[in-house]
Amino acid sequence: MNKVIDVDIALSILDHQLVDGDGQNCGKVDDLEIAGLDTDSPEIVEIIVGGNAWRSRGLLGRLAARLSGDAVHVPWPEVDSVTSVVTLKRPAAELRLNRGDERWAALVGKVPGS
Amino acid sequence: MRGFRKESRLLVLGLIVGLVGAGCGSGGKLGVKALSQESKSLRSLAAEGALLAQDAVSGKTTRVYTREHSSDLYKAASQAEASLKTAETEPELEPKLRQLAVLAAQVSADLNRLGSASKEEERAVGRELQAAAKESKKIGEGLK
Amino acid sequence: MSVKNVLAVALGIMSAIGGFVDIGDLVFNTQAGAIFGFQLLWVVVIGVVGIIVYSEMCGRVSAVAKRPVFDLVRERTGFGAGLATLIASEIVNLMTCAAEIGGVAICFQLLSGLPYRLLIPLAVIGLAVCSWVLPFRWLERVFGYLGLGLLVFAVAAIKLHPDWGQVAHGFVPGSHSGGSLMVYLYFVVGLLGAAMTPYEVYFYSSGAVEDRWGLKELRLNQVTSIIGYVLGGFLSFALMIVAGALFLPLGISPQFLGTPALAAEHALGQLGLLLALVGILFAVGGAAIETSFAGGYNMAQFFGWRWGKRERPARASRFTLSWLAIFALALLLVMTGYDPVKLTEFSVIFSVVALPLTYLPILLIANDRAYMGSNVNGKLANVLGGLYFLLILVIAVVAIPLMLLTHGGQG
Numbered sequence: 001m002n003k004v005i006d007v008d009i010a011l012s013i014l015d016h017q018l019v020d021g022d023g024q025n026c027g028k029v030d031d032l033e034i035a036g037l038d039t040d041s042p043e044i045v046e047i048i049v050g051g052n053a054w055r056s057r058g059l060l061g062r063l064a065a066r067l068s069g070d071a072v073h074v075p076w077p078e079v080d081s082v083t084s085v086v087t088l089k090r091p092a093a094e095l096r097l098n099r100g101d102e103r104w105a106a107l108v109g110k111v112p113g114s
Numbered sequence: 115m116r117g118f119r120k121e122s123r124l125l126v127l128g129l130i131v132g133l134v135g136a137g138c139g140s141g142g143k144l145g146v147k148a149l150s151q152e153s154k155s156l157r158s159l160a161a162e163g164a165l166l167a168q169d170a171v172s173g174k175t176t177r178v179y180t181r182e183h184s185s186d187l188y189k190a191a192s193q194a195e196a197s198l199k200t201a202e203t204e205p206e207l208e209p210k211l212r213q214l215a216v217l218a219a220q221v222s223a224d225l226n227r228l229g230s231a232s233k234e235e236e237r238a239v240g241r242e243l244q245a246a247a248k249e250s251k252k253i254g255e256g257l258k
Numbered sequence: 259m260s261v262k263n264v265l266a267v268a269l270g271i272m273s274a275i276g277g278f279v280d281i282g283d284l285v286f287n288t289q290a291g292a293i294f295g296f297q298l299l300w301v302v303v304i305g306v307v308g309i310i311v312y313s314e315m316c317g318r319v320s321a322v323a324k325r326p327v328f329d330l331v332r333e334r335t336g337f338g339a340g341l342a343t344l345i346a347s348e349i350v351n352l353m354t355c356a357a358e359i360g361g362v363a364i365c366f367q368l369l370s371g372l373p374y375r376l377l378i379p380l381a382v383i384g385l386a387v388c389s390w391v392l393p394f395r396w397l398e399r400v401f402g403y404l405g406l407g408l409l410v411f412a413v414a415a416i417k418l419h420p421d422w423g424q425v426a427h428g429f430v431p432g433s434h435s436g437g438s439l440m441v442y443l444y445f446v447v448g449l450l451g452a453a454m455t456p457y458e459v460y461f462y463s464s465g466a467v468e469d470r471w472g473l474k475e476l477r478l479n480q481v482t483s484i485i486g487y488v489l490g491g492f493l494s495f496a497l498m499i500v501a502g503a504l505f506l507p508l509g510i511s512p513q514f515l516g517t518p519a520l521a522a523e524h525a526l527g528q529l530g531l532l533l534a535l536v537g538i539l540f541a542v543g544g545a546a547i548e549t550s551f552a553g554g555y556n557m558a559q560f561f562g563w564r565w566g567k568r569e570r571p572a573r574a575s576r577f578t579l580s581w582l583a584i585f586a587l588a589l590l591l592v593m594t595g596y597d598p599v600k601l602t603e604f605s606v607i608f609s610v611v612a613l614p615l616t617y618l619p620i621l622l623i624a625n626d627r628a629y630m631g632s633n634v635n636g637k638l639a640n641v642l643g644g645l646y647f648l649l650i651l652v653i654a655v656v657a658i659p660l661m662l663l664t665h666g667g668q669g
Contacts, residue, residue: 108572174531
């Protein structure tokens with residue numbers, strides 16, 4: 001995917017669903033790191049997912065950020081395609097996404113039939 | 115959409131107002147309207163009890179249902195009895211209040227009996243509750 | 259239409275009928291009938307059309323975009339608005355779930371005689387186990403079919419020989435004899451809120467994705483929603499007619515969940531009583547499951563987690579914990595001993611207040627060509643959707659004032 005991108009297009013993928021290489025949900029585009037905003041060719045450096053990515057989203061966002069761990073940074077080259085969802089090339093686990101599900105899987109797994 | 119922030123503030127405000135409003139009781143003396151309400155709810159409990167009793171006699175209910183539902187009715191009636199006993203009102207409404215208090219005690223006792231009554235008792239309780247319902251209705255109409 | 263299709267439609271309709279009536283409908287329709295007789299029947303019609311309009315939109319969004327409506331709320335309306343919608347719907351989901359659980363416990367009590375306080379945790383455990391073990395379609399079917407016991411109220415309505423002329427008059431808004439104008443309006447709001455519950459449409463939308471609907475199922479979507487909800491509406495009529503025919507003349511004001519069952523047994527004896535109690539139990543129990551799942555779906559879809567009954571619970575662990583948490587919190591709320599009927603009234607009124615926030619995204623997304631392509635709302639859907647949205651705005655504003663002014667419909 002082309003790194004140089006219109007800032008409007010970049011912002012238009014904010015809050016969109018992230019889907020990994022296996023077609024699994026792995027969070028939303030919670031924030032974006034864009035370099036060179038003041039130049040002719042701004043670039044999306046990375047997508048920031050979860051955790052304290054919500055710091056910039058108002059009061060409730062800051063509260064949520066404080067309750068969460070570190071955000072995951074997904075470098076832009078990991079993106080395979082952008083439609084209404086942002087599809088990544090590799091599985092979520094390799095990118096350290098969906099750790100939340102893994103963290104709680106142990107607890108949920110104690111119940112038979114899970 | 116910015117408009118949503120206003121919506122959510124209104125929602126929170128409404129929630130607070132609602133909770134506060136629900137918590138506020140109405141202490142003090144009972145006026146005509148309040149007494150009329152009491153007579154209406156007493157009539158309702160008595161009438162429902164009567165219906166239950168009559169249906170129990172004709173075998174339309176189950177023992178469990180008669181026992182459990184009459185117990186719920188009894189709890190409500192004894193609450194009404196308790197509050198009417200200690201309630202205060204204007205001097206000219208005193209006789210009506212006392213009438214209702216006595217009636218509430220009767221209804222309450224009848225509903226209590228209904229839970230474990232034999233068929234004969236159910237018949238008797240049904241008749242008494244029906245009379246109590248009529249009485250309550252008369253008191254209510256007299257208050258208008 | 260092939261046999262398989264006809265069967266699918268029939269099954270869908272049956273579960274919609276049993277699933278349409280929940281404790282809010284039970285309480286408000288019965289109370290409205292006991293005070294105003296048949297004069298509020300027209301409101302039920304408006305409510306049924308309203309939920310048909312919006313649930314058709316929801317189903318269409320799911321079939322075309324292959325994602326449920328709530329999943330699209332955050333990206334369509336932004337983080338802040340999406341979060342406000344999430345919070346509002348979770349509060350309402352929780353209150354409603356608690357009210358439904360209270361209803362299940364009461365039905366068990368009236369059937370078994372076991373103490374209410376003991377039955378509350380038993381009810382929650384039972385519902386949670388069903389939700390855990392049964393696949394999605396089985397959940398819908400089992401609770402939907404057994405909820406059909408409610409049909410006994412339709413039979414009872416006929417057996418009680420109401421004045422059918424008066425009943426017919428009830429479909430035209432007219433007088434409000436029997437109560438003050440304020441109480442009448444309170445019940446208009448409550449009946450609309452009980453019919454157009456947001457959790458119902460969000461659950462329907464996620465359910466469509468769970469069932470993997472595509473464009474082929476669009477027609478199925480329209481047919482099942484319309485027929486299912488219309489027949490469900492008839493059940494609401496029955497509840498109101500029964501109350502108007504039996505309770506109003508006797509001056510009985512239904513304060514308990516056992517009271518509608520009393521009407522069924524009066525008209526049809528022990529069999530009527532048992533069918534009514536079992537029907538209420540499963541209709542209300544199914545609704546409890548729907549609200550807890552709607553809560554789980556909303557959380558997962560806002561944050562982008564894995565979700566769905568078809569996932570193994572441990573794989574979509576955050577989604578699983580979300581719906582379990584709703585059950586747990588609802589359990590705590592019911593254990594406070596707060597009267598379930600009053601809790602129901604609160605949950606319906608609060609869901610009315612949240613209706614604009616929960617319905618607007620549906621209207622926006624169903625009109626968005628980016629998701630819907632050529633399947634965006636047609637003129638009819640938009641006219642109806644827009645009119646209903648205005649109605650929803652009005653009732654959202656007046657709901658709490660009316661509740662306070664009339665002391666919860668007591669006058």
